[in-house]
Amino acid sequence: MDILHNLAFGFEHALTLQNLFYCALGCTIGTMVGLLPGLGPLATISLLLPLTYSIPTSSALIMLAGIYYGAQYGDSVSAITMKIPHAASIVACIDGYAMTLKGQTGLALFTAGVSSFIGGTVAIVVLAALAPSLGEVALLFGPADYCALMLLGFICVSVVTTGSVINGLAMCLIGVLLGQIGTDLETGTPRFTFGAQFLVDGVSLVSVALGCFGIAEITKNLDEKSERTPFNGKIHLIPTWPEFKRIWPSALRGSVAGSILGILPGGGPTIAQFAAYAIDKKVSKYRHEIGTGSIEGVAGQAAADEAAARTSFIPLMSIGIPENAVMALMMAAFIIKGIQPGPNMIAKHPDLFWGLVASMWIGNCFLLIINVPLVRIWLSVFKIPYSVLFPSILFFCCIGTFSVNNNLEDIYVTAAFGFLGYVMMRLALDPAPLMLGFILGPMLEENFRRAMLLSRGSFTVFVTRPISATLLGVILVLFIAQLVLMLRARGASRAGGPVAASERDTIVASPESARN
Amino acid sequence: MKELTRRGLIVASAGGVVAGLPSVASGQGHNWPERPIRLIVPYPPGGSTDVLARLLGERLKDRLGGTWVVENRPGAGGNTGIDVVAKSAPDGYTIGSATVGHFSISQYLYNRMPFDSDQDLIPISLTWELPNVAVVPTQHVPARTIPEFIAWAKGRSGGYFYGSPGVGTSPHLCGALFATRTGLTATHVPFRGAAQTIPAMLGGDVQLAIDNLPSYVGAIAAGQFRVLAVTTPERWPTLPDVPTMAEAGVPDFVATSWAAFVAPSATPRAIVDRISEALRAIAADPAVQQRFETAGARPLGSTPEEVREKSRRERPIWKEMVQISGARLD
Numbered sequence: 001m002d003i004l005h006n007l008a009f010g011f012e013h014a015l016t017l018q019n020l021f022y023c024a025l026g027c028t029i030g031t032m033v034g035l036l037p038g039l040g041p042l043a044t045i046s047l048l049l050p051l052t053y054s055i056p057t058s059s060a061l062i063m064l065a066g067i068y069y070g071a072q073y074g075d076s077v078s079a080i081t082m083k084i085p086h087a088a089s090i091v092a093c094i095d096g097y098a099m100t101l102k103g104q105t106g107l108a109l110f111t112a113g114v115s116s117f118i119g120g121t122v123a124i125v126v127l128a129a130l131a132p133s134l135g136e137v138a139l140l141f142g143p144a145d146y147c148a149l150m151l152l153g154f155i156c157v158s159v160v161t162t163g164s165v166i167n168g169l170a171m172c173l174i175g176v177l178l179g180q181i182g183t184d185l186e187t188g189t190p191r192f193t194f195g196a197q198f199l200v201d202g203v204s205l206v207s208v209a210l211g212c213f214g215i216a217e218i219t220k221n222l223d224e225k226s227e228r229t230p231f232n233g234k235i236h237l238i239p240t241w242p243e244f245k246r247i248w249p250s251a252l253r254g255s256v257a258g259s260i261l262g263i264l265p266g267g268g269p270t271i272a273q274f275a276a277y278a279i280d281k282k283v284s285k286y287r288h289e290i291g292t293g294s295i296e297g298v299a300g301q302a303a304a305d306e307a308a309a310r311t312s313f314i315p316l317m318s319i320g321i322p323e324n325a326v327m328a329l330m331m332a333a334f335i336i337k338g339i340q341p342g343p344n345m346i347a348k349h350p351d352l353f354w355g356l357v358a359s360m361w362i363g364n365c366f367l368l369i370i371n372v373p374l375v376r377i378w379l380s381v382f383k384i385p386y387s388v389l390f391p392s393i394l395f396f397c398c399i400g401t402f403s404v405n406n407n408l409e410d411i412y413v414t415a416a417f418g419f420l421g422y423v424m425m426r427l428a429l430d431p432a433p434l435m436l437g438f439i440l441g442p443m444l445e446e447n448f449r450r451a452m453l454l455s456r457g458s459f460t461v462f463v464t465r466p467i468s469a470t471l472l473g474v475i476l477v478l479f480i481a482q483l484v485l486m487l488r489a490r491g492a493s494r495a496g497g498p499v500a501a502s503e504r505d506t507i508v509a510s511p512e513s514a515r516n
Numbered sequence: 517m518k519e520l521t522r523r524g525l526i527v528a529s530a531g532g533v534v535a536g537l538p539s540v541a542s543g544q545g546h547n548w549p550e551r552p553i554r555l556i557v558p559y560p561p562g563g564s565t566d567v568l569a570r571l572l573g574e575r576l577k578d579r580l581g582g583t584w585v586v587e588n589r590p591g592a593g594g595n596t597g598i599d600v601v602a603k604s605a606p607d608g609y610t611i612g613s614a615t616v617g618h619f620s621i622s623q624y625l626y627n628r629m630p631f632d633s634d635q636d637l638i639p640i641s642l643t644w645e646l647p648n649v650a651v652v653p654t655q656h657v658p659a660r661t662i663p664e665f666i667a668w669a670k671g672r673s674g675g676y677f678y679g680s681p682g683v684g685t686s687p688h689l690c691g692a693l694f695a696t697r698t699g700l701t702a703t704h705v706p707f708r709g710a711a712q713t714i715p716a717m718l719g720g721d722v723q724l725a726i727d728n729l730p731s732y733v734g735a736i737a738a739g740q741f742r743v744l745a746v747t748t749p750e751r752w753p754t755l756p757d758v759p760t761m762a763e764a765g766v767p768d769f770v771a772t773s774w775a776a777f778v779a780p781s782a783t784p785r786a787i788v789d790r791i792s793e794a795l796r797a798i799a800a801d802p803a804v805q806q807r808f809e810t811a812g813a814r815p816l817g818s819t820p821e822e823v824r825e826k827s828r829r830e831r832p833i834w835k836e837m838v839q840i841s842g843a844r845l846d
Contacts, residue, residue, distance in 0.1 A: 332562040406589050
């Protein structure tokens, strides 16, 4: 079969000593970058770009790719153990950290590692089998379709909220408002910038995520007198067989969601994690546990994250369009090497593409080894007393924020969000829906206005375009289903039955307010 | 005794002169570069300015020695990074990669600029230029020449859509000028970079873009886009069959996107001249020319005065284009 022939060709390139070395190097750097709070693959790749001048193109590509998808493996770790997320591991802060608080850190880390492996494997299969034709899929999505997709994403708000749903909605809208800060794309007018130069391009996602989650959590830990470490007892890495079985369905669902969303320009790991979480919440056997520290909450996100990172290479390699900032850097690496990425890159440079696919498989195995058995070594860092540890964590958060734009003011912004995050935590307000609103809101607005511009003000474009119509239909079906369930539950409770699940959601019972 | 003292005096004064030489010399740039030099690129990594600046940084390292580190400082359409250059120490260790926008366009777009390109910066040399090309997606627009496009567009009720990487960018200004000169009805659709414009055009939503060539090279080579005209005064070497705007029937339409390296205005002239000379030599290197050509640009070298002259010459043109487009960024 053609694919096997191509894969053999790819492995021929990937299994040279040099490429193996660069693959290992990239994966290791990527994992470390993911583990460390704050620093992300984007900054690391742009720092290491000059290194690639002197090494052959395929080795450079393999190394940079290793950093990118390696970082997705590692970023769950900092989210699970310290509640400090990267852009792609926000959801892991919810369930992963809850598992740490319950003393199940080892299980959470094992789940994240194995799910990332599953996600990576599925994505590689997708890449190998479908890459040439999948590039075209990205072109089918117009602004109206993206708008509908973002609307579908807002349904996830109730899913990621732990605690009062009304508060979650409010946080989501605050996130949307925060996303408005910056310059309007269509008119060039500055919004909410108060004349400050550093706000002209808006607030960076890294600042909000680090501030609301990480810094707030550190402040809270310092506030409480008890020693808080991820080691509530020993770390048990190996799960029981039933727990292991639970990982698979969730990870597979996450892989599929991640593979699909990774192809869409503007999609990628950040959105894929929310999608996987939402799907698990609707479909999983253990959905009542999601939010309080369940395996599914971690597995879905880790798999989706990893799968999306790998399939995001597809638009670049098959039609020459970089779908996010990291892919733009890869494209720059190509151009610097004298290769012009464009359509048919797979046909014109098969050694690059198939070598990359083969090395992704090698990297996947390598990362599984680093992340599961060897994670104890990373975790021994936490044996350091917290009073010594947290300045280092804060230091890395500052470096991470600074590395985005090399701008000092960004650190002040992160500090401001740290303060805001602490206030939110004290008031039992959940930051996860704020992140969702912050990510989806601007994309929704931009695509909606562009769709209106292109349709000359006609709303019918949302129903005449097939993808948009389908997505809006799905939203309608979900809405009606939820309504029917609620009415039926109310009917049952009126008949004297137990309080139904849907009504339980509206009762305020968040753990934070109980603790305070 | 007297001899010793005299010898001692001579040795001491010789030693003093030798010791004083480095400080005198570095004031005039003889020992430069001693530390890493920051090459500030005011755009995100991966873009065409970033890639081309990195290529030049490599070559400058070979010629002048020292370490050249590219630092990306994106923000405010490129103004943040150049502002950093303008306000940094004028010791020859901070260089910026500025574009035509910083010299000749931004002052008409913004109410207030954080720096003045005439007062706060000294240009070192022109570095490259790239053309804007009028491209249409082959699948959706049947026109093969500008007159055909005009005829086709006139036949469409409501006119056509043209894309750009944002309000106030040269593709926006070119698109607006084109519509005004040809009397067509056109609506501007801003995107975030060519990576968003290209899929929209391939999907049929947007029909025209008069955008920077480097972003479209791959797609043009693959036949997805057709180039109707270039906006340079003469035909572009890698597109010999494509007419200029004037040849295609739209006179007085010249708009190249050029770039220049700049330094804070008080930087010692000796250092500026050394870098300028190196850049001129690099631009004449056929290997460099070939590299830039694949990327869709052409390397240039010039004296600092030539940069000032060029920027002043182009200001009235861009001012008119900004007024026609109605673009305003605060």
